[in-house]
Amino acid sequence: MPEATANGITIHYEDHGDPGDPPILLIMGFGAQLTLWPIELVEALVAKGFRVIRYDNRDVGLSQKFDGVKAPGMLKMVIMSKIGMTPSVPYTLADMADDGIGLMTALGIERAHIVGASMGGMIAQHVAARHADRALSLTSIFSTTGNPKLPAAKPEAIKALVKRPKSTEEDVLVAHGMHLSRTIGSPAYPADEERLRDRVRENVRRSFYPEGPTRHLSAIVADGDRRAMLKDVRLPTLVLHGEDDPLVPVEGGRDTAASIPGARLKTIPGWGHDLPLELVDEVADAIADHARGAMQDA
Template sequence: MPIVNLDSLSLWYQLTPGARPAAEPALLIQGLGMQATDWPAALVAGLAAERPVLVFDNRDSGLSQLFGRASVETLTMEDFPGAAPLCGPVAYGLSDMAADAWRLADALGLARVHLVGFSMGGMIAQVMAAMRPERTASLAGLMTSAGQPWIESAPEADAMMRRSILHEGKRGRLIDFMLAAEAVYAGPVPLPAEGTRRGAIRQALVRGHHPAGIWRQARAMRDAGERRGMLAGIAAPTLLLHGAEDPVIALSQAAEIKHILPGAAFIELARTGHILTEGNAGEIGARIGDFWRRATV
């Protein structure tokens, strides 16, 4: 099992050498509560045609180290953060999650990387780029925000995120909820057959499901606060790809990157919600590949 132990932290990771193993690698950072195995295989394969691809489980996700209990029965939907300031201390911050990824790169001897982050992972990637500009070859954010203190979500998506932190002791009900949440997040994006999706969710639950970890990660996101000034100082070539019908992070929030960082590329994906699938992986991978080739000329 590819686990790296970093003093007080252990992270699960997988490195795909790709077609050009000597090229600067891509470091992929996942979103809220998601696992490294949630990256579409077609996207990883497409990116690996350009350079090595490193994926990993964030702290409190998948097979990486937990920073508290996996599930807390007393959590309610109201405990999920929102626009209001947080109450009480956080277990860790977004900057800690960014430092985790740099420590992983250190452990694997990766001097410079191309950062690719989805949703919360895009926010982590932005902090990473600001933290270590000399090691950031480029920055690509997928369905992420542009440094606002909190995300603007459609009511249905907000409700699903709030439910995701709840303890659910019955596996069948949990799978039904995750199917429904996936459909809401996807928006108009076609999804695989329900049987295929149920099988994938069962595998993910066996590998690691930590609703209280989702809660701690969400609090880290909210605790990060206003970051638009930080984004304005990022020097690395930057790309944001965002779904035109994203119900989790408003399109207007992502599009603000055009004013915050005028040199950044912003691409709006038609008929796309807040999801990465085998179906849209080809277009997204091609967009990232084109961006990399322009960034490294």
């Protein structure tokens, strides 16, 4: 299995397409393995003439775990954030952005189109702000700015995301994962039951590590409001968001686009917080067209 030492840790990755084609770095979100980027989307981007790299963030999937490193309690972090203090956390979203840049360096990639989903979009925003010289463009998918005044996630979405399964038996974990997918997924594009079950089971067998998301969440909370950082981003930016996202409401995407100078916003009715097969072609077209435009304008 391909692994690289990046930013001082071990990162598991997959590299698809012609190494000579323009690279796209896909950054996945909270507690999510690289497999949450549908292989159909990867293949569609490769067919459009791009080299596509997807990888497991630290603390998830097959990448390095931070066993035994404790995150502060959520209540403590929220209180500290509200009074303007930055809680001490195991690592930050900026650290995770450095992981992606380190992976690019390990693969000999000088610059790439950066595409992030959910928490991965937050990480991608840090790449755009802190490593602009390594990025060709930014695509932020169903992500947000950290603006505390934005609408919150629906209670059922939060509950499904943070609730621990009742046991570690495979069937229990699969049922838990399917419930999460159904709760935050696209109301207009529900996943086929059998395909969803098979996909969740494959992910459970690939890796089950519930401690990682706790540290991911602490990094998100500690990051706070990114709007001041985003106003200085000068990369060509595309924001994609579902109009029916129950986890990160569409206002998060609108705020992201409004915070980055010149950013373009594309919203899709019926799209939730997932990447359904029915939208693969539309999402791939949007990413590819944006990347080509960025290269032409460079």
